[in-house]
Amino acid sequence: xxLHWLSITLIACGPMLFAADVSNPPSTAPAVxxxxxxxxxxxxxxxxxxxxxxERFAEQDRAILQIDPAGADDFWARHKNQRVTVDxxxxxxxxxxxxxxxxxxxxTDDSAPGVLSxxxxxxxxxxxLQLIHGLLHMDASGVQEASVILLGSHPRxxxxxxxxxxxxxxxxxAALRCDALDLLEVTDPDGKPIELARxxxxxxxxxxxxxxxxxxxxxxxxxxxxxKIKGVLSIALAGTSSxxxxxxxxxxxxxxxxxxxxxxxxxxxxxxxxxDVQVVYRDDRNDEALWQKSRRDVxxxxxxxxxxxxxxxxxxxxxxxxxxxxxxxxxxxxxxLARKGAKDLPGEPARFVWEIATAGRTIKLPFEFKDLPLH
Amino acid sequence: MNATxxxxxxxxxxxxxxxxxxxxxxxxxxxxxxxxxxxxxxxxFSSDDPQxxxxxxxxxxxxxxxxxPFLEAALRSDDxxxxxxxxxxxxxxxxxxxxxxxxxxxxxxxASVVIHxxxxxxxxxxxxxxxSAQQRIAATxxxxxxxxxxxxxxxxxxxxxxxxxxxxxxxxxxxxxxxEDAGTWDDRNTTxxxxxxxxxxxxxxxxxxxxxxxxxxxxxxTTIGAFCHAEKKTHAQxxxxxxVTRCEDENGKPIGAFGRxxxxxxxxxxxxxxxITLNSASAKKISLLEGDVEFVLEAGREHIEVNDLLHAANxxxxxxxxxxxxxxxxxTADKRWAVRITVHRDGRDQPAWASLLNQLRxxxxxxxxxxxxxxxNWGETSSKPDGETTEIEYFYGNFVNYGRGxxxxxxxxxxxxxxRTQSVSVPFHFVEIPIP
Numbered sequence: 130x131x132l133h134w135l136s137i138t139l140i141a142c143g144p145m146l147f148a149a150d151v152s153n154p155p156s157t158a159p160a161v162x163x164x165x166x167x168x169x170x171x172x173x174x175x176x177x178x179x180x181x182x183x184e185r186f187a188e189q190d191r192a193i194l195q196i197d198p199a200g201a202d203d204f205w206a207r208h209k210n211q212r213v214t215v216d217x218x219x220x221x222x223x224x225x226x227x228x229x230x231x232x233x234x235x236x237t238d239d240s241a242p243g244v245l246s247x248x249x250x251x252x253x254x255x256x257x258l259q260l261i262h263g264l265l266h267m268d269a270s271g272v273q274e275a276s277v278i279l280l281g282s283h284p285r286x287x288x289x290x291x292x293x294x295x296x297x298x299x300x301x302x303a304a305l306r307c308d309a310l311d312l313l314e315v316t317d318p319d320g321k322p323i324e325l326a327r328x329x330x331x332x333x334x335x336x337x338x339x340x341x342x343x344x345x346x347x348x349x350x351x352x353x354x355x356x357k358i359k360g361v362l363s364i365a366l367a368g369t370s371s372x373x374x375x376x377x378x379x380x381x382x383x384x385x386x387x388x389x390x391x392x393x394x395x396x397x398x399x400x401x402x403x404x405d406v407q408v409v410y411r412d413d414r415n416d417e418a419l420w421q422k423s424r425r426d427v428x429x430x431x432x433x434x435x436x437x438x439x440x441x442x443x444x445x446x447x448x449x450x451x452x453x454x455x456x457x458x459x460x461x462x463x464x465x466l467a468r469k470g471a472k473d474l475p476g477e478p479a480r481f482v483w484e485i486a487t488a489g490r491t492i493k494l495p496f497e498f499k500d501l502p503l504h
Numbered sequence: 505m506n507a508t509x510x511x512x513x514x515x516x517x518x519x520x521x522x523x524x525x526x527x528x529x530x531x532x533x534x535x536x537x538x539x540x541x542x543x544x545x546x547x548x549f550s551s552d553d554p555q556x557x558x559x560x561x562x563x564x565x566x567x568x569x570x571x572x573p574f575l576e577a578a579l580r581s582d583d584x585x586x587x588x589x590x591x592x593x594x595x596x597x598x599x600x601x602x603x604x605x606x607x608x609x610x611x612x613x614x615a616s617v618v619i620h621x622x623x624x625x626x627x628x629x630x631x632x633x634x635x636s637a638q639q640r641i642a643a644t645x646x647x648x649x650x651x652x653x654x655x656x657x658x659x660x661x662x663x664x665x666x667x668x669x670x671x672x673x674x675x676x677x678x679x680x681x682x683x684e685d686a687g688t689w690d691d692r693n694t695t696x697x698x699x700x701x702x703x704x705x706x707x708x709x710x711x712x713x714x715x716x717x718x719x720x721x722x723x724x725x726t727t728i729g730a731f732c733h734a735e736k737k738t739h740a741q742x743x744x745x746x747x748v749t750r751c752e753d754e755n756g757k758p759i760g761a762f763g764r765x766x767x768x769x770x771x772x773x774x775x776x777x778x779x780i781t782l783n784s785a786s787a788k789k790i791s792l793l794e795g796d797v798e799f800v801l802e803a804g805r806e807h808i809e810v811n812d813l814l815h816a817a818n819x820x821x822x823x824x825x826x827x828x829x830x831x832x833x834x835x836t837a838d839k840r841w842a843v844r845i846t847v848h849r850d851g852r853d854q855p856a857w858a859s860l861l862n863q864l865r866x867x868x869x870x871x872x873x874x875x876x877x878x879x880x881n882w883g884e885t886s887s888k889p890d891g892e893t894t895e896i897e898y899f900y901g902n903f904v905n906y907g908r909g910x911x912x913x914x915x916x917x918x919x920x921x922x923x924r925t926q927s928v929s930v931p932f933h934f935v936e937i938p939i940p
Contacts, residue, residue: 268715269715270714270715271712271713271714271715272712272713272715273710273711273712273713274710274711274712275708275709275710275711276708276709276940277706277707277708277709277940278706278707278708278938278939278940279685279705279706280690280693280704280705280706280707280937280938281669281685281687281688281689281690281705282664282667282687282688282689282690283687284687284690284938286940288940398836407837409838450838452838458837458838460837501715502713502715503713504711504713504724
């Protein structure tokens, strides 16, 4: 079995790698070639134990293999007699993983970055509402509906319907954010259009390389299913990146950093089990269009906090608000919690790192889902 | 000045103009007649007939605030029976669990004039910010005959005629907002008990379905949302419990089981939600819903003030039996501050200690700038209440304009510290609630 780590230019290889197109960069984006190490998976196994198959896959993915739910120690024992035969040759991540799952009867579940989490296929058997586009994977996850009667002398009934999708990018693909969702068609089973309740808003990191997208629809009271939902998703990939780094973070009091046109001021407030890092950043160019782009780039990644041994704190939430003009305030809370797959807890906060990437190329992911049931 | 502010100012001017144009409003029985009636009723306190004395007292309580100056004068009466009963009547008028009685007796009178009169009688400012609601008030004339009736009942009559609903209490502005929203309260879904009103505002049905794995994260829930209002005179600070005793279909059979209850309290107002797991997914209405809501009222208060707040450092105050210190007021972010108050346990047992902290959390101090403009209070946190002291941190921001411009930095803390509380159970009764 061979490991294929290719340093590729997405623009050059895009049409080969993706079912979707790769668009030209937006005019405001810097013209850079994005070179990324993308894993192409090869797995040639005949009657191999299931465990071995996933271990080999995880090696190539450079991921920790774990069982979900944690503690299901009898998982591999239950699959001891199960054998896998696959002939996967240099396939993009999601296609390779899908083939392995189909062949093994074991499936993967929501995993943290760097973790490949497997579970019985019985629990999530037969995901019919998914799209696999090479290095991107999109699921129609579920729907939440609410009908509300506002009582009064003129009672009024409102029905809302939130459909959410999950988009996963393969590890190694430097996906930055979902920039746009162009909805081409939403209809009921009879082909009648269903209105959007509100305009879709760009989504910033849900977690690394994974997003949850929500569409808010206004179906009529008697609509029992979405017949078809079709559109194109735009995923921005990271171009160049640079980092705001502050050592001795516990003592940071209005520490200033400059990244290109962006000026950062970092202040730390100690908190139980970690610290809160307050960051004010402003764009010195005083140009509205450039500011809108740079604030989206900044919001597309989360800062990280490490102890002196490089152990990472859990990002426990954040908030922010505008400060007028071309400045924003952001408050990031870090707490000493065990990350999934981590061996021990971090010690004292030591180093703050905020890797900020500029959006480079955009991948277009066309999608179409049919027959999503409503209540 | 933004568009909202301009609209609010225009609306206020419209209301004032309508009020002025209407001249002296004759919304109540004439002052001379009322004075005559009150004096006659007080004179009946010396009657030998207990029924006459009792009836006089009842009517005076209903007249309420307008009777107070005459009753206060009667305290100095040579007749000890009159003085004693006057004192008792005054106490009952001020009783936080009795309603404020108001009178509106008008024919074809501008709605703005009636609203103004109602505000003045009840000392409850009524605020209208929606432009469409302002226009409706300006265009409506009312004919209402309500003599010595509870405030909420008369307010509802006015709202029904103008097609508005009492919405929420705005603590920084000290009044109730009236707005358009699905019409006024439906009296089938409103219970008025003394100074309290409980109103079912909405009923919702929510469902979640996981496409990939129908067994996971799925639920179906029916939730009723009810507003619980209390007049300002009650000094209500929270709702702390809600109980449902009957929830039946048209045949008198229980329609479902009760689950989660959520209570959110604000000054003089609470919002309660409670879930029902319906026996039948096809149920279309709740024919009868009964239960009660428990309001917590402040039964005692002591006033404290701290000047030069930004430089305060462990300023000690002892309102009644409570020992506390204003530890500091620190900037937490741009336009945001936190006021830290240290509260001493002073030997209280655990239930009393927890109760004290609750009552302090429910009544945040008012923080003002140098011109007396309030900063917005947007929450509080407290440390674990198991030590000898606990720290409550109240959060403020100066980003909201409450009509006098956006406040500047905090300068003064003003606090009517609640020193005692009492609970009042308010029953409710609703019928014919449709289910979506």
